[in-house]
Amino acid sequence: MADRPHQDTRTGPADGAADGAGWQPPEHEVEPAYQPVQINRADGSWAVGRINGWWRPSAGERAWCRVRALGRGEAPTWVPFDPERLLLLPACGT
Template identity: 85%
Template sequence: MADRPHHDTRTRPTTGLPGPAGPAAGAGWQPPEHEVEPAYQPVQINRADGSWTVGRINGWWRPSVGERAWCRVRALGRGEAPTWVPFDPERLLLLPACGT
């Protein structure tokens, strides 16, 4: 599955995030683990229906220089599985991970 084309334009309705699905279009798709940068980044997720929910980014993947970064994001408290999506600052608002 890692050889899925990067030009897939389907959407991922399970994430609530609109836009191209890219390599994450296949169910259970993920980048090679050795290319994933672990993370712990709280986010606000702007869902396709316009609502907001709290979530967490727990991995980053950058396909190559100049290409859009992807993140593994999961909405909290909804029982949803983490999903790889292209990072979009209009849809994923990064929140402070620590501090006062």
């Protein structure tokens, strides 16, 4: 994946960040997922969450994921996947 931010000129936010404005990619392009994550928040705190969808706009562009923090009543939000902010956890196994 590329290191530059994704800017979707079709339906995504023009500034390259999902900002809670209800933006989402076309549903037929979303891959369902069940991926536990640790979310590194802007204030430096960590929260447990889940990625429940992936969207890959095109080859070579950053993937986006629909992520939700658990236990806080927050709605899922689409964000560009950033391994510095979203630490993937094992989904199963020991």
